[in-house]
Every structure is written in structure tokens, then in C-alpha cells.
Amino acid sequence: MSMEKLELRYRQVDSSLVKKLKQMPGGEAVGRCYQCGTCSASCVVNAMLDNFNPRRVIRMAVLGMREVLESVEPWYCAVCYMCTERCPRNVKPVSVLMAVKNLSAIEGKVPQAFRNINENIARIGRLFEIDDFTNFMREDMGLPPIEPSDEEEVAKLISGTEFERVVKGEAENE
Numbered sequence: 001m002s003m004e005k006l007e008l009r010y011r012q013v014d015s016s017l018v019k020k021l022k023q024m025p026g027g028e029a030v031g032r033c034y035q036c037g038t039c040s041a042s043c044v045v046n047a048m049l050d051n052f053n054p055r056r057v058i059r060m061a062v063l064g065m066r067e068v069l070e071s072v073e074p075w076y077c078a079v080c081y082m083c084t085e086r087c088p089r090n091v092k093p094v095s096v097l098m099a100v101k102n103l104s105a106i107e108g109k110v111p112q113a114f115r116n117i118n119e120n121i122a123r124i125g126r127l128f129e130i131d132d133f134t135n136f137m138r139e140d141m142g143l144p145p146i147e148p149s150d151e152e153e154v155a156k157l158i159s160g161t162e163f164e165r166v167v168k169g170e171a172e173n174e
């Protein structure tokens with residue numbers, strides 16, 4: 001989404017969004033942002049992707065634009081902390097983005113591509129399946145093969161966690 005296309009639709013504004021974010025770990029300082037753009041200018045992902053801009057994500061959150069919870073944009077963050085090193089207001093943009101993603105998960109609004117990753121982590125404890133080709137490539141690089149996951153062990157590890165609740169909620173909503 002380019003800045004020109006950032007429209008504020010008043011009917012969709014949720015004034016409680018910023019309050020919720022401030023109550024979440026990492027989101028406490030979101031209201032301090034004065035939109036200087038230092039985070040975006042420092043961002044390694046923004047340098048590569050036009051559609052990722054941490055300043056814009058924070059602006060949308062502060063304005064109560066709930067579509068930020070369904071957007072893939074916060075999920076592109078590489079968690080390099082450059083923005084957080086440089087933010088003159090100590091907003092900790094990387095942590096605000098994390099809070100946005102956590103709220104998105106709590107409200108069952110994680111974008112589909114990332115739900116698939118969640119499902120893999122919940123089932124096999126990995127981002128993706130390790131196939132023969134991956135092990136072949138590892139062998140080629142002198143690395144040992146990766147053994148298949150113990151799915152029962154992974155199920156035990158996530159049992160009773162908030163992550164398990166989020167993944168089950170995502171599956172039910174499909």
C-alpha cells in the first residue's frame with residue numbers, strides 16, 4: 001500500500017486499538033511516535049520492499065485503523081532492530097510491530113500465508129517440512145541430515161499454550 005492509497009475510513013476507526021496495543025508487551029510507547037520516519041529510513045526491509053513501512057504501520061495503529069491487524073505488512077519485519085536503535089522517541093518500533101502481530105493472532109486475523117507457518121510449527125515444530133531434497137543439499141554442504149520431527153513431542157510442548165489456542169482458532173475459522 002503506497003502512502004497515496006492510505007485512506008482513513010472513519011467508520012472503520014477503532015479508538016480502542018491504540019489502548020489495546022499500549023497494554024500489550026512491546027506496544028506501551030506506540031503513542032509517543034511523532035512520525036519522523038527515521039525507522040523507515042533505517043529499515044533494511046523497507047529498502048527492498050515498497051509495501052513495508054514501519055512508520056506507516058505505527059500510524060495506522062495510532063489512528064485506530066483495524067485493517068492493520070489483517071495486513072501482511074507487519075509480518076515482513078526482519079526483526080533486525082535498526083529502527084529501535086535509531087528511533088528518537090524510544091517507541092521501539094520493532095516491539096510495536098510485534099504487539100500488532102500478537103493482537104492480530106489473539107483476534108484470529110493472522111494473514112493466511114503466516115497461518116500456514118503457524119500450522120507447521122504446531123505440528124512439526126518447524127517452519128516447513130524437511131524433505132529429501134533439503135537433506136541432499138545438506139549432505140552436499142557436509143552437514144548431517146535432519147531427522148523427522150517427533151509430532152507427539154511437539155504436541156506436548158505446545159499443549160496448553162496461547163499459541164495452541166491461536167492455531168486451533170485459526171483452523172476453526174477456515
Ligand code: SF4
Pocket residue numbers: 032033034035036037038039040054055058086087088089090091092093
Ligand atoms: S523513528 Fe520512532 S518516532 Fe520516528 S516514525 Fe519511527 S517510531 Fe515514530
Ligand code: SF4
Pocket residue numbers: 039042043044045046054076077078079080081082083084093094097
Ligand atoms: S526491526 Fe523490522 S521494522 Fe525495524 S528496521 Fe528491522 S526490519 Fe525494519
